[in-house]
Amino acid sequence: MNNNNNQTTLLHRFLHWESSTPDTIYLTQPLADGSVQEYSWREVGDQARRMAAHLRSLDLPGKSSIGLFAKNTAHWIIADLAIWMAGHVSVPLYTTANADTVRYVLEHAEVRLLFVGRLEGEAAGWDAVCASIPDSLPLIDLPMSSCGEGTSWQHIIATTEPLQSVHLPAPEELATIIYTSGSTGDPKGVMHSFAAMYAAPAVTGCMYANGQGTSSSDRLLSYLPLAHTAERAVVEAVSLFSGCRVFFSLGLETFSEDLRRARPTIFLSMPRLWTKFYQGINERIDPATQAAVFANPVEGKLMKAQILSALGLDQVHTGLSGSAPLPVKVMEWYRQLGLELLEGYGMSENFGTSHFSLPGQVRVGYVGAVIPGVECRIGADNEILVKSPAQMLGYYKLPELTAQSYTEDGLFRTGDRGELDEQGRLRITGRVKELFKTAKGKYVAPVPIEAKLGNHPRVEASCVTGVGLAQPLALLNVSAETRAALASAEGRDKVATELEVFLAEVNAQFEAHEQLACLVVVREPWTIGNALLTPTLKIRRSQIEERYHNQIEGWGGSRCTVVFE
Template identity: 45%
Template sequence: MMTTGKDVITPLKALAQRCQNQGNAVAFVQPLGGGQVREYTWKQIDEEARKIAAYLHAQGMQQGDHVALVSKNCAEWIITDLAIWMAGGISVPLYPTLVAETVRQIMEHSESKFLFVGKLDDWDMMKAGVPEGVKQIALSLAPTDALEAFPKWPDIIRDTAPLADVHQPELSELATIVYTSGTTGMPKGVMHDFASLSTVGEKMIKVYNLTPDERMISYLPLSHVAERVAVEIAVLYVGGKIFFAESLETFGEDIKRAQPTVFFAVPRIWSKFYQKASDALPPKKLNRLLKVPFLNKVIKKKVLGAMGLDECRIALSGAAALSPEIITWFKKLGLEILEVYGMTENLAWSHTTEEGDQQIGWVGTPNDGVECRIGDGGEIMVRSLGNMKGYYKQPDKTAEDLTDDGWLHTGDVGEIDGKGRLRITGRVKEIFKTEKGKYVAPAPIENRLATLPGLEMACVIGEGMGQPIALLNITPEEQERLTKGHEKEHFTKELEALLERVNKELDPHERMTTLVVCKEAWSVENGMITPTLKLKRNVIEKHYAEQIAAWSKTRGVIWEA
């Protein structure tokens, strides 16, 4: 198990070390639009955090108060997190895509007294959910109406003296409440203390042999523990530089500016890289070129360079299984994507694939200090000091998911091989039974389908049906392309070939009869996917309930009318 004690360094002590050892080194690079960026040194980060902490005290914040934060990733997001801890508070991050109803649920449930409002695409969608009496503060990149209505970050930094004596938390103190994105119902508030953040922070840099020279790009939501630990906490403990993405439209330039040495992505991102590269250079042609000795290195560098990944030495994928086809394709280019496993409830600290020990379809061995076992019904259970302290104000749900002796019920089904590697075969609540009484795990099948260029997401359903079917979403780019000439006919043939190919890889009871191309895009805004880009199966199935029976009686590819 992990050890705790005086030798454990909290995130605030890690910040003090960075200031002492690398104080004048640039740590954050923030795009400001129009090609402009602002660079922050460690000393500047510390000073601004101390000023915000002092301002919170001046506004009446008490030790132990909950302070919420809603913003897309930016330098001030992390500085705010540090400032809340310096002031003795508990940070409550909100996803920047929540609707007003969910904002109100979380704000009221967490009893947050302050809200930092930052870089957002649709503040109008959210602001009605902020409860009366909550004091709001606008980050520098906040929407115009927030900047006009609330105290502004630049003014606070200009007019406030830095807090001299920052709070030094005990390891047992609560650091943050992270609300799960929730595929069903009310989000649960996962409580993590400073012991979790500290021990995982120190051990993570050893697992990946991180150095002060690392470069990372921060673009996945910092409100989710994976990005917060892999980027914010990692850099606090080792140093390095974080480049923030400006927008979805500029992501290509942002990643090329960063030239990340460490890059973490979810399968959907890796799939987009693969699809775009395959459009430009089809896999068969790539294979031929890679066989030419004098072209091999040039082609690898060119293809990875087009993605901004030619300097990447650690490539990670998590949140869901990554297609074997995509893993193999990147490996041919010299980039080994290592699958990792974790969840909000264990601070994303569970399993890691080690370089050179990759077995496709498996997520590696337990991280330092993590124990893993297979429980009833094949459920994966883990125990470590990365595990949560429980769900805020929900002792009954805590008792359901966390045993008295510290084992966490993950809700995932899996198996462990002779080397201790873990394979995830599905979710306990997602596995369905066909009318023949056979069980089907949808995720691995969806994973195989998602490799087709132009395909965004797949949702395999089949509860009580003769055979499963798959509902599909295609990318906006593909939607636009299909309006031209005979492209729809061509894409239909590609889908038919995909259905045949994937079915050959499945057991008879798993084989799909039908692929349905749905015309409505699944998004966070319409509730079809979570802010972490996971399918909300119950919502999707309910949305198409009236059509599913008819679709299941048809074979082949259907385009929703």
């Protein structure tokens, strides 16, 4: 672990690496032609300083909101640094956001300038939202931009001298406004100080490399949205804090190649991708064959190493997962390979710095104990209350909501329900407002049931519902392979049989009033585009329930255990 961490913000840390290791490669960007562009700390600093000088020349008010609307690239991080160097505040936008959300964030945050980079669908993605962007808003096109209507980043860099005297922020200054993905209502602007963004990597060292922490020799692959707290905390903040090297991915088509190029030592992913890796290997090597080979100490060690190498995960010392529970068999498979996946829990409001499982202390179904410096207790309605060193300054322009979100002694009301075991490890049991009552007057918590449903390889997401029904039921968003199988009668019968058996297994684990009347396989996939998933792939419960509202009662009373919409 690098011990020279006396600087107080991530910008100070960047300046340290820029001066002490100027020629070390910091960012590696793949290009469309298959080549890569590498940027040293010196080169990142030079471009950031030139862009900061340009921002200064615009005479914007101090601490102006500057938008970042782009997929992850090296220049996303360089632009963020430039915004800070110029004394302004960065406001990331999800590239999956629709026109209404883009308009709302730009207006609400009073964005004075917008950096535009690669978007979902490239040029089509820009065409879908450009009408929501005011004509008067200055645009700067990052390299590989989908827009083409702003001033070119390259032109600005080529014609502007680097800013020598950059803004050195105080820890308590506002650094960024992160808009939540908005599972309900308009997104809220979470304000984070430089102190919070620095505290996150400073206190989470216990999570990495069996407690040894992060170092400048670590490698990271950035592919989850940098507009989201998790990627910002684990990739941007950690890399600036410890001087790690960051590789980027161009997208799904090149992801495997990008991953093998990076050979990351720290890898953060969501359960869906960890599961796809697992399923992909099982398609190539039958699970029975794996089990037989693993039983042989010599051959088993070789095969495990080959599997991890094929995935590009052979150098990973810390595998992280979040946002939803990992299927148990997936977690056990990786553990067999020698990679113990660590689940955690955090929120935008505490910059993801709350709870995390530690190696050798993993308990299935739990997200770990508090990270050092974090305080947690269970309040009324079993609500999880947390105080974190990386706690937000508040919600932008919402002082009343900010005040309501804290207890009198300063703990944040997460809205999540949970319980602690004897070692202080936390289990999430649902949302305080997600409990619903069946016709029998019994309360049902949907999240634990949905976690069990997520263990089936055909299920990508589920929504347990049933207000006023005799028994709850579950709506299932199934995999593309399963949808293809449903096209034939034989395939549909096979899927129905599998799900019937699975439903019996799930119901056996719950009390009578929680047992599901049926599983409903919905016709249309839930996606970010149809607003049924958030940008971080969590279900939008209220929107899903509204969409199927008129059919739920009929499905619940159909007496069929598996229903195809």
